[in-house]
Amino acid sequence: MTRDSSHTALLWIVAAGFFMQSLDTTIVNTALPSIARSLHVAPLAMQPIVVAYTLTMAMLTPASGWLADRFGTRRVYFAAILIFVIGSVCCASAHTLGQLVIARVLQGVGGSMLLPIGRLAVLRSVSGEQYVSALAFISVAGQLGPIAGPTLGGWLVEAITWHWIFLINVPIGAAGLYAVQRFLPSHGERQAPPFDFIGCGLLSLCMIAFSLAIDAPAPTHQAAWSAALFALAAVSALAYIPHARRRRNPLFKLSLFGEPNFSVGLIGNLVCRIGSSAVPFLVPLLLQLELGYTPLHSGLMMLPAALAGTIVKRWIASLVRRFGYDLFLLVNTLVVGSSIVGFALITRGTPLFVEIVILAVFGAANSMQFAAMNSVTLKDLSHEDAGSGNSLFSMVQMLAIGLGVSIGGGLVKLFSAQWGSAALGFRLSFVCVGAITLMSAWVFRHLDTAPRVRAPASQGVGR
Known part of the structure; x- marks a missing residue:
């Protein structure tokens, strides 16, 4: 096999792993009411299966680089796919909520290593001038997961059963296991520093x-x-x-927090993502439980947000250059938070066009928000701190997703019990999580916009 074809195979392997991981972060949401009926629990009691997955990934992501150095990139990446597939089979075999939560933890163990180790394999195999293009190719797979996930999940629930939202990972994983053994370069074990x-x-x-x-x-x-x-x-x-x-x-040097924008960006990311991470969990539940949508219909309704987010990515760099990070994030955060509050206006009588506009505005603003927050948080780190900073940043991202689901679901249950109306519970919850996102605008006002002389750090892949 030629060097170019070997690199192409490597990129497809890593992209497939990233797609599998990002798909499983979103495909579950539209299936939650159906899974709840099958397991004889309330739909809002299903939030632990989302939280368990993201929290496990948050905890184990920092160890991925050390594992790759200690046991070899190919061996650990193979184990990550295998664990993820076994976890998927266990999810499909679960008969109780407790069993499903445990299986999702197992899935999260494998998922926590898929992107970081795949990215590391690319870094060690691709030349510097090709690295940015390689990461751009891989990031497309990460964008396809959120686009395909809700619709695919809804279709599988209606066409077959909810179990197939997990079983779909088996053929993808099997192909990945073969490809890893066949094409992934064997980066041998090295003397890794002691893990903290x-x-x-x-x-x-x-x-x-x-x-x-x-x-x-x-x-x-x-x-x-x-x-x-x-x-x-x-x-x-x-x-x-x-x-x-x-x-x-x-594990993480305290000197990281000496960089002002890293500290501000980290806190702003956490606060902002709590609100925006609640939306993919709450909206399918609102559409199915309160508006009577089918799983497939509710999945299709998430497409405007995903597509709008993909389309506007090309505008982010020029907008940031024109207005600066501080003004851009201030205004865009207000748009994201307001659009989340806008979901409280959706009722049975709301025209479909209005629902699509709210979803599209949220998706577009949220996509630009993620890209700008990622960049401003990591851009001023030194090369020495880039790896540690990126790992901590990824950890906070996963934590925020879990917190968003926990807070959003908890608020719906609290308000529904307090006011005796699930519809009002959803409306008030969207207002609250939107307000949490709006609070991050105050955090981003503290960004240091003075020019830097330090070389920018690598910003990685993902949202």
Whole structure:
């Protein structure tokens, strides 16, 4: 096989893995009511299957680079696909909500390694001048997942059963396993620095405790349980600071937060994504439970948002150059937050055209928001800090998705019980999560727009 054809095969392997991972982040949403009926639980009780997947990926993503160095890129990427496929089969075989949550955790273990290790394999195999083009090719697969996911999920639920939203990963994964063994370069094991298991454990405990505190898992004394879990999350986060100062190679260097835009961008990303991550979870539930849409119809309704987001990506660079990151993010954040609040206006009597416009505006503004937030957060990091910063950034992105689902679902349950109306519960929840997103506009006002002389860091792939 020639060098060019080998590189092409590598890109297709990594793109397929990225597609599989991004597809599973969205394909489940339109199937949630059907899965809930099959498992005999309430649709809003299904949020743990989304949170378990994203939270697991958030916890394990930082370890992916160390695993690749320690055991070899091809071996670990093969294991990632295999674990992901086994997790998918377990999801399809689940008979209770608890079994499905555990299977989603297994899926998340494999999914956490698919993109980072695939990106690392490309970095080690492709020359510098080809790297940007290679990443652009891979990113297309990440964009196709959110576009195809909701519609494909809705169609599979109606045409066959919900189990096939997970079983579809089996043939894709089987082809991927063969391709990895056949085409992926064998980057041998190397002397990896000791992994910071204690630091990873502290931050993982922080994320788990914080997520459980929002869900208030105990049926009684919920306020006390939530307060205790919030305290545990805070203690875990604070304990990481002296640990990182003492350790020679901590999981994340504290010096990362010396870069003003990284700190502001990280906080702004977390706050903004909580609101925008609740939308893909809440909108299919609203359409199916309150407006009577079929799973396929609700999946098709998500297409305007995904397509609008893909179309506007070409405008982002020119808009940022013209208005600057601070003004662009301030205005665009207001558009994103307002469009989320706009979902509260959707009722049975709302014209279809209005629904499509709200979805398209949200999708377009949200896509530009993600791209601008990603860039401003990472662009001023040094090359030495780029890898660690990108890993922490990916961790926060996954955490925000889980928090968005937990907060959005929790608000619907709270307001529905309080006011005795699920429709009103959805409306008030969209207002609240939209307000959370609007709060990030204040965070982005603190961006440092002074010119930098430092070389920009690699910004990676993904949303």
